[in-house]
Amino acid sequence: MADIKNTNDCWQKLNNDIVMELPVDFNIKANLAYLERNKKECMFEVKNEIITRVIVLREMRALVQIQVNERNQMIVKFLGDLKPHKQTELAEVVRYIREWFDLDRDLAPFYAMANTDPLLKEPVQEFYGLRVIGVPDLFEALCWGVLGQQINLAFAYTLKRQFVEKFGDSIEWNGRNYWIFPTYEQIAQLTPADLADIKMTLKKSEYIIGIAQLMANGELTKEKLSRIENLKEAEKSLTNIRGIGPWTANYVLMRCLRFTSAYPIDDVGLHNAIKHLTGSEKKPSKEELLKLSLKWANWQAYATFYLWRVLY
Secondary structure, X not given: OOXXXXXXXXXXXXXXXXXXXXXXXOOHHHHHHHHOOOOOOOOOEEEOOEEEEEEEEOOEEEEEXXXXXXXXXXXXXXXXXXXXXOHXXXXXXXXXXXXXXXXXXXXXXXXXXXXXXXOOHHHHXXXXXXXXXXXXXXXXXXXXXXXXXXXXXXXXXXXHHHHHHHHOEEEEEOOEEEEEOOOHHHHOOOOHHHHOOOOOOHHHHHHHHHHHHHHHOOOOOHHHHHOOOOHHHHHHHHHOOOOOOHHHHHHHHHHOOOOOOOOOOOOHHHHHHHHHHHOOOOOOOHHHHHHHHHHOOOOHHHHHHHHHHHHO
């Protein structure tokens, strides 16, 4: 994995808000444009360049609004009655947000490489400041990966919304529900028949329940996977799970476990972005994709993310 800066102390509490220092190459507009790519997103709301969402950390729930000021500082406001007060709880919120936006990653080596790459040069200039926005919760990342298998992005968002609104919890504020992703403990108790109202295949229902059961009995945890440093070993740990193939594994490695060398080589969006940028009428072969990835060594996940962005 690429180097991560130690910037966990770059925040302060100001009145009831958190003020976080951001990397100089962070561009909130580029990141908001990605977050707003589908109106069916149910895990957060973006309005007037302000993100509103629930952050769940152990037993703590906090409804927050996140925005960036003119000094490129991220301001986190707590809404309603669910506000952390302890310094350790505030630090947990900061860590979650920094992980969500991958804020502790030093992107200078990526940009140096990408600006000399014929395929990446244009995307990184157009979307400069974009980070690989993550899915910090392992169960949510795995479910999102399974839901998205072999369907288009719009339908995947529909399935996620149905799943979250049927089994998830929510916090109401100003007449709107802000959703919390279902827990693996809850889903582990279900049968595929309980998911029948959601328009996913029976197999996907079985996969999601199976993943939840593995997590509920402690066989599958983010902590265990995070201790694996070798990409191939981490990928194998995931593909050994029923319902998780190489695409889903690399998606999770990229967006949850933060392997910058993760490479979802079979991704249709990646193929379409390369076709668009090269003007080709056919999708790139696996050999061509592997050859491209040699230039992107250790940054395949960021290369993929920027190429995806071309399509939105």
